[in-house]
Structures are given as C-alpha cells and as structure tokens.
Amino acid sequence: MQIDGIITPLDDQQIQDALEQCKVLVIGAGGLGCEILKNLALTGFKHLHVIDMDTIDISNLNRQFLFRSKDIGKSKALVAAEFVMQRVPGVTIEPYFGKIQDKDDDYYHQFQIVVCGLDSVEARRWINAKLVEMVDEEDPESWKPLVDGGTEGFKGQARVILPTMTSCYECSLDMFNQRTSYPICTIANTPRLPEHCIEWASVLEWPKVWGDVQYDTDNPEHIQWLFETASKRGSEFNITGITYALTQGVVKNIIPAIASTNAVIAAACCNETFKIATMAAPYLNNYMMYTGNDGVYTYTFEHQKKAECPVCGSASMSTTLDPSMTLTELIDWLQEKPDVQLKKPSLRTATQSLYMQAPPVLEQATRANLEKPLSSLIDSGDTITITDAALPVSLQLRVTYAQ
Structure with a gap:
C-alpha cells in the first residue's frame, strides 16, 4: 500500500483489512470466470458473489477447471462457488443462477467492485450502462469500478472502467468486430x-x-x-x-476459448481488482491488450472517453440523413452502426411512437410506419428516443436532413 510515497509489504495489516472489507461481484463463471473467482479467493478477498445463467456442458471441462463430469447439467455459479469455498478456507462466495438483469439497483449497490468474465457483448453493455446509470454525484458509495476481461483465441484484453470518469464499454464499441452475417x-x-x-x-x-x-x-x-x-x-x-x-x-458469435489466454487475462483482471481495493499500486489507465499468437505481447493505452457516447457522454448523438430514407432503413442503420449495434430498437419522439418492437399490440399499431419516409414522420432537428433490449438506458438521436 502506498502511504506518502512509501510502499508497504503486501502482507501489511491494512491491506489484509481492505481485502476482508471489500465485497466483489464476479459476473460469469465460465473459462474466464473460474480463473477470476479462484484468483480473487487466493489473493485474500473474503466476500465474493458470482452470477452466471449457464449450466455445465461436457465441452466446458477442458478449460473450466472448477467443474467435473459429475457436475454436467448443474449451475456453473453454484458449482464454482462450492468448489472454491471447499479449497480456500475463510472465503464466502454467494452464487446466483440467473441473469444479471434479474437484479435491481439495491443488489449492485452492496459491492465495491464489479469484475466481468463474460463471453457476451450484450451482457457487458448492460452492466456497463447499469453502473453508469447508478452513479449519484451526491453519494460516493454509488460509484462502482468495473474491471472487464475478454478473450478471443490467443488474444485478450483487460480494462478498468470508472463509471462517468473514464471511457466506458460503450465508448469502445466500434473497436469490436461485428457479427458475421450471411446473405x-x-x-x-x-x-x-x-x-x-x-x-x-x-x-x-x-x-x-x-x-x-x-x-x-x-x-x-x-x-x-x-x-x-x-x-x-x-x-x-x-x-x-x-x-x-x-x-x-x-x-x-463465440470464438473458441484457450485456457492459457484465460489465465493471463484473469490474472490481469484480479491484479487490477487488488490494486483498486487496496491502493497498493496505481491501477490500469485504462486498457491493456494481450496478443499470444506469435509470442507474448501486451500493449497498454488510455482509451479516450467519447463526449457523444450514448451511455456516459454529455453530448447527444446527432446525424444527417436523407429525408427519403424509410424507417426500416433507419432501423437497419442503427443495427449495423459500429458504435451503436442495437438488436431490436424501438423508436419514438416526444409526441408519437414511430415503431415499437413490443408489446404485440403496439408493434402492430406502428408497423405501417416502417415503409414511410422519415420526412413524413419527423421534422429536421427532431430528437428520436431509442430503446433496445441490449441496454437498460435509452439513446437520444437528433436527426437533421441533408439538403
């Protein structure tokens, strides 16, 4: 721990106290999550929670080492928690078999740090937006650092997200490959x-x-x-x-996982979690990329926060469109846009619903708008509010027409 520039031993009592008092949520108990959960417990964290909605499949056993053949069909979160608690005395792990969307703000408020070991972009986007949404400037306890890890074959990344302060996951969405599509x-x-x-x-x-x-x-x-x-x-x-x-x-859209890459990225995530919890050393600012294809190479850089980020930015999104574009074409554009990547967006203005994906009654009532040109639905300068199942927050898009 750094006090007035002096680094104290890692077994210092202050560090031990910090680890015992810190409550950490681990999201994901797969290849990356198993490594993270084990590492945090062995590091000295005493109060852990883990969420995963998956059950154990035989194909998991080659890299998700907390599981055995007898566990096939069981909840990953429950089995992982029980295994680690049996092997690491003194740690308490509370599992939840379900979705992160099942939990409310009160649940997430109890943690000091959230660590993600997910294979889903949608889930990362959701928890990122939720933690940003929860921040209350009047309440320091509402601020929850997010440590995120991800792997793709021999490549991986680890990053530290300080909600509202640094770039968030949504800020870097255009860095990730979009899903391969076929005609x-x-x-x-x-x-x-x-x-x-x-x-x-x-x-x-x-x-x-x-x-x-x-x-x-x-x-x-x-x-x-x-x-x-x-x-x-x-x-x-x-x-x-x-x-x-x-x-x-x-x-x-899963790329096969490799155990060695999982180990490297999990170690990086847990190292950052330890530094945030104890202040033993400066934490990552704010993005580390790892490449193991032809050797061992890492590159660290500061990913910049985007003012127009729909989740953490202060500026609303704006775009110039052709007034003859149909509403269907606008929806396709939103789904394909690299920095938005929505799945099933619903759109409305301050005065009318343009198209609503659900419930079925509203979808049917607004379906006729899909083939209409935008100019017949909204005026230049109007703002469209966009909601999507992938995000717990709405997006604001200001539309102007090309002359």
Missing part, C-alpha cells in the same frame, strides 16, 4: 457451409415455427433445437460439420 438469398436457397444451415435455422426457420418467441442463446433447449434443425438442413444439401458447439458459436 439471406444464400442461406435460403443455396447453402454451402455449416454456418449457412445454422443461420437458416435461427433466422428463417425459428420465427416460422415459434412466431414471436425470441430464442435464448443461453438456453440449451433452444440451441439443441437450432442444432437439430440445422443438421436436417445440412443433410438435404450434403453439408457436414454441423455440431452443437458450432451452432452455439454461430448464434452467440
């Missing part, structure tokens, strides 16, 4: 790859069979249905290589 005509008529069959099952066949029910990428039954349906499609066109794991990877 509808190809997946509908001339599939050539296993991915085409999986996309056909998820994009075309699922809504035909299940209607308005949205498939859940974390529901094993939904993934199994998509896998079986895609396999039948593959048989029709003599396409092989369709597996459950590939189906899961395509619909969740």
Whole structure:
C-alpha cells in the first residue's frame, strides 16, 4: 500500500483489512470466470458473489477447471462457488443462477467492485450502462469500478472502467468486430457451409415455427433445437460439420476459448481488482491488450472517453440523413452502426411512437410506419428516443436532413 510515497509489504495489516472489507461481484463463471473467482479467493478477498445463467456442458471441462463430469447439467455459479469455498478456507462466495438483469439497483449497490468474465457483448453493455446509470454525484458509495476481461483465441484484453470518469464499454464499441452475417438469398436457397444451415435455422426457420418467441442463446433447449434443425438442413444439401458447439458459436458469435489466454487475462483482471481495493499500486489507465499468437505481447493505452457516447457522454448523438430514407432503413442503420449495434430498437419522439418492437399490440399499431419516409414522420432537428433490449438506458438521436 502506498502511504506518502512509501510502499508497504503486501502482507501489511491494512491491506489484509481492505481485502476482508471489500465485497466483489464476479459476473460469469465460465473459462474466464473460474480463473477470476479462484484468483480473487487466493489473493485474500473474503466476500465474493458470482452470477452466471449457464449450466455445465461436457465441452466446458477442458478449460473450466472448477467443474467435473459429475457436475454436467448443474449451475456453473453454484458449482464454482462450492468448489472454491471447499479449497480456500475463510472465503464466502454467494452464487446466483440467473441473469444479471434479474437484479435491481439495491443488489449492485452492496459491492465495491464489479469484475466481468463474460463471453457476451450484450451482457457487458448492460452492466456497463447499469453502473453508469447508478452513479449519484451526491453519494460516493454509488460509484462502482468495473474491471472487464475478454478473450478471443490467443488474444485478450483487460480494462478498468470508472463509471462517468473514464471511457466506458460503450465508448469502445466500434473497436469490436461485428457479427458475421450471411446473405439471406444464400442461406435460403443455396447453402454451402455449416454456418449457412445454422443461420437458416435461427433466422428463417425459428420465427416460422415459434412466431414471436425470441430464442435464448443461453438456453440449451433452444440451441439443441437450432442444432437439430440445422443438421436436417445440412443433410438435404450434403453439408457436414454441423455440431452443437458450432451452432452455439454461430448464434452467440463465440470464438473458441484457450485456457492459457484465460489465465493471463484473469490474472490481469484480479491484479487490477487488488490494486483498486487496496491502493497498493496505481491501477490500469485504462486498457491493456494481450496478443499470444506469435509470442507474448501486451500493449497498454488510455482509451479516450467519447463526449457523444450514448451511455456516459454529455453530448447527444446527432446525424444527417436523407429525408427519403424509410424507417426500416433507419432501423437497419442503427443495427449495423459500429458504435451503436442495437438488436431490436424501438423508436419514438416526444409526441408519437414511430415503431415499437413490443408489446404485440403496439408493434402492430406502428408497423405501417416502417415503409414511410422519415420526412413524413419527423421534422429536421427532431430528437428520436431509442430503446433496445441490449441496454437498460435509452439513446437520444437528433436527426437533421441533408439538403
């Protein structure tokens, strides 16, 4: 711990007290989450919570080392918590088997630090926006640092987000690769790859069979249905290589995880969590990239906060559009825009609903607007309020028309 420039030993009583008093939430108990949970417990943190909505699959066992064959089908969060508590005396870990969206602000207020080991961009965006939204300038206790880690094969990143103070996850959204998409005509008529069959099952066949029910990428039954349906499609066109794991990877846009990369990134995340909790050393400012493809290489830089960030920025988003653009084209643009990447946006102005994804009654009532030009719906200079299932906050988009 640094006191007046003097670094004290890591076994100093003040450091031990800080670790015992700090309550940390770990989000995710998969490959990265298992490493993070184990590292935090061995570092000396005594009060941990863990959230994960997944159950253990046989494919997890090669890298998620807290699990065994007997655990298949059980909750990752529950099994991970029990395993670590058995092996590390004195640590208390409270698991929750469910979604982060299930918890309210009071739940998140109890923690001093939140650490993410997720494989989902949507979940990261949600917790990032939630922590920014919770900040009350009059209440220092409302400020919760977020330590985020992620891996993609031999590459990974660790970052420290101080809500409202540094760049948030949303500020860097355009750095991440967008989901690979395939032409509808190809997946509908001339599939050539296993991915085409999986996309056909998820994009075309699922809504035909299940209607308005949205498939859940974390529901094993939904993934199994998509896998079986895609396999039948593959048989029709003599396409092989369709597996459950590939189906899961395509619909969740997952890149296979590597245990060594998980270990490196988890160590970096826990190191930053330790520094924030104890002030033993300066914490990361604010982004570290790791590349292990051809050796071991790391690069640290300060990612700048964006004034127009829809989550933490002070300036509203603005854009100039063609007045003949239809509402459908605007929605497609919002879904494809690298720094927005919405899934199912609903749009309204101060005076009217432009298009609402739900409930079904409102969707039907506003559906006719989809093919109308924007100029017939809003005036130049109007602000559109956008809500989306991916975010707990709304976005404000000021629209002007090109002359």
